[in-house]
Amino acid sequence: MDTSFDMFIETEVPENELIISRTDLKGVITYVNETFAHISGYEPEELIGKPHNIIRHPDMPRSLFADLWETIRAGKTWEGYVKNLRKDRGYYWVYARVSQVIKDGEVVEYKSLREPVPREKRIEMQRLYDKMRSEEEGTSRVVMYVRNKDIERLKPLDLF
Ligand SMILES: Cc1cc2nc3c(=O)[nH]c(=O)nc-3n(C[C@H](O)[C@H](O)[C@H](O)COP(=O)(O)O)c2cc1C
Numbered sequence: 521m522d523t524s525f526d527m528f529i530e531t532e533v534p535e536n537e538l539i540i541s542r543t544d545l546k547g548v549i550t551y552v553n554e555t556f557a558h559i560s561g562y563e564p565e566e567l568i569g570k571p572h573n574i575i576r577h578p579d580m581p582r583s584l585f586a587d588l589w590e591t592i593r594a595g596k597t598w599e600g601y602v603k604n605l606r607k608d609r610g611y612y613w614v615y616a617r618v619s620q621v622i623k624d625g626e627v628v629e630y631k632s633l634r635e636p637v638p639r640e641k642r643i644e645m646q647r648l649y650d651k652m653r654s655e656e657e658g659t660s661r662v663v664m665y666v667r668n669k670d671i672e673r674l675k676p677l678d679l680f
Contacts, residue, residue: 528610528611529608529610529611530610530611530612530613531559531561531606531610531611531612532612532636533559533612533613533614533634533635533636533637534555534559534636535636537555538553538555538633539553539555539556539559539614539633539634539635540552540553540555540556540631540632540633540634541553541556541567541572541631541632542621542629542630542631542632543572543629543630543631543632544629544630545627545628545629545630546571547571547572547573547589547630548569548570548571548572549567549568549569549570549571549572549574550568550629551568552564552567552568556634559606559612560575560604560606560607560612561606561607561608561610562607566607575604575605575606576604576605577603577604577605577611578605579603579611579646579649579650579653580602580603580649580653581649581652581653581656582656582657583652583656584600584602584649584652587600588600588618591618592618592619592620592630595620595627596619597617597618597619598616598617598618598619599615599616599617599618600615600616601613601614601615601616601637601641601642601645602614602615602616602634603645603646603649613636613637613642613645614634614635614636614637615634615635615636615637616632616633616634617632617633617634618630618631618632619631
């Protein structure tokens with residue numbers, strides 16, 4: 521059984537700070553701000569030049585990203601809840617808005633702006649994404665939530 525406990529440590533996303541990344545048209549990171557790098561557990565220079573899926577969390581349903589790419593390629597803004605994987609295998613939740621960057625009438629890059637997600641919404645989205653993943657992949661995983669009274673933080677415990 522392959523379990524690593526540190527995968528379940530949640531990082532709180534700061535309020536009132538810009539959380540930005542940009543990619544080229546193939547999804548390779550071209551820019552991140554300090555806050556984005558920090559909550560992802562990387563230095564900015566470790567992320568630039570890497571595909572954005574470097575922080576894809578295995579809990580994210582595939583169909584969501586298919587929808588994201590279809591939406592932004594069509595010139596629309598994609599909005600949604602994203603659980604991201606930190607370098608230390610921990611995670612954080614954001615509400616992301618992804619859209620085109622247009623220069624001289626041409627799409628040159630994509631950008632994403634993110635904001636924190638309230639705790640109750642995180643739980644709701646975790647349940648929804650678990651359900652979506654099991655429908656997509658035909659695999660199931662039990663995710664259990666326990667409230668740690670000492671640190672007043674919610675930690676999921678995964679049972680494989
Ligand atoms: C501007 C921009 C920002 C993105 N931000 C994230 C992100 O924060 N987390 C993530 O998992 N995928 C993000 N993606 C989607 C990834 O490019 C990728 O599609 C996703 O991680 C799934 O990986 P896959 O396409 O290799 O299956 C972003 C894409 C773009 C264009």
